[in-house]
Amino acid sequence: MGPLSEKVLTLRQKHRRHKPEPVETQDMYETAFRVKVQFKENEKHFAFDPNLFSYDQLTFILNRAFNIKVPFIVSYVRRAECCKGCETECCEDSYEDFTSFFNGLIPNHLDSKTVFDSPYYAYDSLSSIDVQQSIGPSKSCRHYYSTFFRDGDMIPILSDYDLDGAVLNAADIRLLLLHIETVEESCEVFNEEEWDMIEMRGVTDDSICFNNTSQDNLTVSQVLATARKAGKRKMLRPRLPSLPGTDEVEAQKVSFSRWLGLLDSKGRILDHLEFRRAVFHHTVKNNFRPIAWKHLLGLYPYNTTFDERKAHIERLKSDYEYYKEDAFHRTLAPSIVSLIQKDVVRTDRHVAFFNKEFNHPNIQKLYRVLYVYASNNHDVEYAQGMSDLAAIFVCTICDEALAYFCFTKYMEYSKAKFLINSEVISTCFYQLTRLLKKFDNELYCYLEKIGSQTLLFCYRWFLLDLKREFSLTDSLRFMDTYFACVRQPEPGESHFNRVIKDVQHYTLLMGCDKETSSQYLRAVRSFYCENVRRTIESYRHSFPVYGCLALLKVHKRQIIKQNLKLDTLTIFYEKLIRQQNVDQVLSLAREYYLLDIEQQLQKLVKTHHDDLLTTSIADINKKSAWKFL
Numbered sequence: 001m002g003p004l005s006e007k008v009l010t011l012r013q014k015h016r017r018h019k020p021e022p023v024e025t026q027d028m029y030e031t032a033f034r035v036k037v038q039f040k041e042n043e044k045h046f047a048f049d050p051n052l053f054s055y056d057q058l059t060f061i062l063n064r065a066f067n068i069k070v071p072f073i074v075s076y077v078r079r080a081e082c083c084k085g086c087e088t089e090c091c092e093d094s095y096e097d098f099t100s101f102f103n104g105l106i107p108n109h110l111d112s113k114t115v116f117d118s119p120y121y122a123y124d125s126l127s128s129i130d131v132q133q134s135i136g137p138s139k140s141c142r143h144y145y146s147t148f149f150r151d152g153d154m155i156p157i158l159s160d161y162d163l164d165g166a167v168l169n170a171a172d173i174r175l176l177l178l179h180i181e182t183v184e185e186s187c188e189v190f191n192e193e194e195w196d197m198i199e200m201r202g203v204t205d206d207s208i209c210f211n212n213t214s215q216d217n218l219t220v221s222q223v224l225a226t227a228r229k230a231g232k233r234k235m236l237r238p239r240l241p242s243l244p245g246t247d248e249v250e251a252q253k254v255s256f257s258r259w260l261g262l263l264d265s266k267g268r269i270l271d272h273l274e275f276r277r278a279v280f281h282h283t284v285k286n287n288f289r290p291i292a293w294k295h296l297l298g299l300y301p302y303n304t305t306f307d308e309r310k311a312h313i314e315r316l317k318s319d320y321e322y323y324k325e326d327a328f329h330r331t332l333a334p335s336i337v338s339l340i341q342k343d344v345v346r347t348d349r350h351v352a353f354f355n356k357e358f359n360h361p362n363i364q365k366l367y368r369v370l371y372v373y374a375s376n377n378h379d380v381e382y383a384q385g386m387s388d389l390a391a392i393f394v395c396t397i398c399d400e401a402l403a404y405f406c407f408t409k410y411m412e413y414s415k416a417k418f419l420i421n422s423e424v425i426s427t428c429f430y431q432l433t434r435l436l437k438k439f440d441n442e443l444y445c446y447l448e449k450i451g452s453q454t455l456l457f458c459y460r461w462f463l464l465d466l467k468r469e470f471s472l473t474d475s476l477r478f479m480d481t482y483f484a485c486v487r488q489p490e491p492g493e494s495h496f497n498r499v500i501k502d503v504q505h506y507t508l509l510m511g512c513d514k515e516t517s518s519q520y521l522r523a524v525r526s527f528y529c530e531n532v533r534r535t536i537e538s539y540r541h542s543f544p545v546y547g548c549l550a551l552l553k554v555h556k557r558q559i560i561k562q563n564l565k566l567d568t569l570t571i572f573y574e575k576l577i578r579q580q581n582v583d584q585v586l587s588l589a590r591e592y593y594l595l596d597i598e599q600q601l602q603k604l605v606k607t608h609h610d611d612l613l614t615t616s617i618a619d620i621n622k623k624s625a626w627k628f629l
Contacts, residue, residue, distance in 0.1 A: 033167060039066045039180040055163045062180060070182045074157045076166040077177040155562060164575065165568070249583065252282040259288065267306030269295070273487070277508050280484035281590070283477045290397045292480070297409040298488035299402070313402065320401035324368060327375035336382050340370050343387040350578070351472050353395045366394045369404045373411070383418040386411075388467050392476060413486075413541050417463050428462040429455055431538075431545045439549065439592055443556050450565050457570040458548050465544040466585075469551065469573075474582035478547065481586055485509075485543045485593075496528060499536045503601070506539065510594045520601045527604065539597055543589065546596075550588035551580065 037044045044065050048058075062074060157163055157178075170176045254275075262275050269275060276296070284292045294300055299316075300309050341358065344367045348354040356363050369390050374382040390407050397403040416424040432455055436444040447453050460468065465482065467475045487505045489498050503524050507517040524532060555572070558564075564572055 033176060035176045035178060037062060037065070037178040037180065039068070042066060050164070050167045053163070055157065058157070058163060062178075066180065068180070068182070072180050072182045075179050075181070076155055076157055076170065077179070078155050078166075078169045162562070249282075250285075254278045254282055254284045254288065254292065256285070256288045256291065259292070267309065268303050273505050273508050276484045276487065276505065280481055280509055283480040283586075286473075286476075289476065289480070290402075293393075293396065293406055293483060294402065296480075296483035296486075296488075297406050299405055299409055302488070302490050316405050317399070317401040320372070320404055323372050323376060323404075327372045330375055332371070332374055332381070336374055337371070339384065340367060340374065340382055340387070343384060344370065347387040347391050348395075348472055351395070354391065362394070365400050365403075366390060369394060369400065369407060372404060373408065377411075377415065380415045380418050385463050386418065388464050389414065392467065392472070392479060395472070396476060410483075414465070425459070425462055428542075428545055428548075429458070431542060432458060432548050435545065435549045435592065435596070436552065438596075440553060440556065443552060443560070446560055450569070452566050452569055457566075457573060461548045461551065462544070466547045466551070466580075468577050469580045470582045470585075471578050474580075477582055478586060481590070482543045482547075486540050495533060499528065499533050500524060502536050502540065506594070506597045506601075510598055519605055523601070523605045532604065535600055539593075543593055546589040546593040547585055549592055550585040553588055554581070554584055 033050050034047050035045065037046075039062075046061070046065075059072075059074065062068070062072075155162070155166070155169075157166055166176055258278070259275070262270055264270055279292060279296065300312060304312065344363050345358050347366065353362055354366070358364075358367075366387065370382060370387060373386075373390070389410065390403075393403040393407045393410070394400075397406055413424075416422055433444070433453070436447070436455075444453065447455070466478060469475075470478060487502060490501070493501070500521065503521055504517070507520055512520070524536070551573075552559075555576075559569065559572070
């Protein structure tokens with residue numbers, strides 16, 4: 001018996017005496033992770049720290065290591081869960097032997113003469129020594145590898161989340177097996193038309209370490225030198241819907257000068273609906289947002305002049321001082337006070353405005369707004385998540401009193417979400433389910449198949465109106481659009497007139513011509529009833545639900561392609577907190593929001609088309625006068 005065969009027997013005996021303990025996920029991050037990369041006939045090795053390494057850094061390194069001149073896709077070998085059911089000889093062996101293979105041990109069903117160069121293998125890295133004798137002359141090393149992994153277990157890495165998943169699900173505990181394919185090679189799986197070339201940042205000095213045992217391997221100095229020279233390079237990413245460029249988007253935003261064009265000489269807004277339409281489609285510039293939000297949220301009385309608004313602001317400031325003094329003289333429950341104190345110092349710490357100590361004026365401002373609100377709203381007081389919502393007003397509106405009253409206006413509807421067994425949250429789940437079935441039944445069926453049709457992972461989205469899914473600046477733009485949807489009622493406006501005004505608002509947002517708008521309005525006037533009223537009113541505060549639909553649609557391809565399950569789907573979106581593309585989400589959300597409203601109005605017109613042809617204007621006016629006003 002040769003020395004190599006003795007080594008194989010020793011490994012087998014050791015494995016039988018001491019079965020390897022399962023390695024916890026946390027342990028995988030304690031030391032450097034080894035990587036073995038295969039690209040065509042070339043192979044490279046290096047190591048990295050999973051806590052510091054990113055997807056952009058990985059693709060940058062691979063591009064420089066193999067000198068790839070075309071777009072490429074990186075895939076990793078996922079740890080197989082079970083090979084039962086496969087029509088191969090290896091399935092006759094136990095699952096224990098199967099897993100032992102990927103722990104660096106030789107499984108029992110291999111011939112003792114079969115020897116591997118290392119306890120770590122890529123799919124073409126089996127030693128050529130007697131391989132044909134052990135697995136048969138008609139089976140190549142690639143076929144031997146494929147018996148352990150079914151189709152689809154080469155998982156593409158497209159983001160930082162995918163890289164984390166690769167580390168957690170690698171075929172070997174300490175080795176990540178990667179395979180690189182160019183777009184041309186992988187065209188059977190990936191459609192080149194669905195991908196874009198984008199610029200990406202270079203690597204950092206403290207995130208990588210390389211194995212320098214081979215001349216073919218990269219060194220730290222080589223990578224950093226090329227990174228400094230290159231600075232940026234192009235990368236392959238999924239193609240987004242066609243959207244305007246950054247400069248064009250900025251130019252279209254509603255500015256202070258554009259708003260002045262909507263006012264008369266005394267400061268009254270001439271066309272409220274046109275103002276909301278412009279904000280809905282283009283959002284507002286940062287320096288105009290404090291003024292715009294006060295109008296959009298209805299902080300000012302309807303149709304006021306400059307002088308009247310100034311006097312109203314003074315009254316609000318005086319009222320706030322009274323509320324504040326009264327609140328701090330009363331005693332909130334210690335548990336509520338403690339919760340507010342903890343949350344304000346944890347809110348948006350990634351933003352310089354809030355990255356302060358508790359005694360800093362910015363944090364104290366947020367604390368007082370939440371404390372006063374809790375003191376004056378005993379039905380809800382304070383619940384976790386309110387600090388996130390209050391923060392957007394505190395950092396946008398400098399004056400503390402006005403920030404408080406804008407937050408209060410916003411919470412008139414949103415506070416119901418924080419109640420136990422909230423009907424508002426239940427309605428959001430119902431609406432999103434309806435929208436998924438209507439606009440993307442394929443995605444809904446997939447979620448149903450994996451047991452996620454309840455959409456419970458969307459709970460935070462509903463509660464915070466997607467605030468945490470974007471960066472703070474992007475979440476402000478999402479709120480611009482949301483606030484523009486909620487038309488504020490005029491003084492003395494009846495339910496019927498409010499519904500009619502809402503329909504006018506929606507037809508303006510859709511860009512309907514006069515004939516179509518008149519047809520919708522006539523249908524609503526003629527057949528106004530409780531169901532029609534509820535349907536129209538349901539759209540006032542539902543825009544965030546369409547934002548949730550957009551978030552699901554944006555990542556649909558990744559979700560289905562990677563076969564994400566219930567737990568991994570939740571982790572997938574957790575990894576994308578504050579990283580979602582607000583332009584992409586807003587574009588889709590607006591599209592589905594207006595399309596759904598339009599289809600509902602068309603359905604109303606179609607259902608009662610014959611009656612519309614025979615109903616006279618006099619009958620409509622008479623009916624409206626005695627029944628609906």
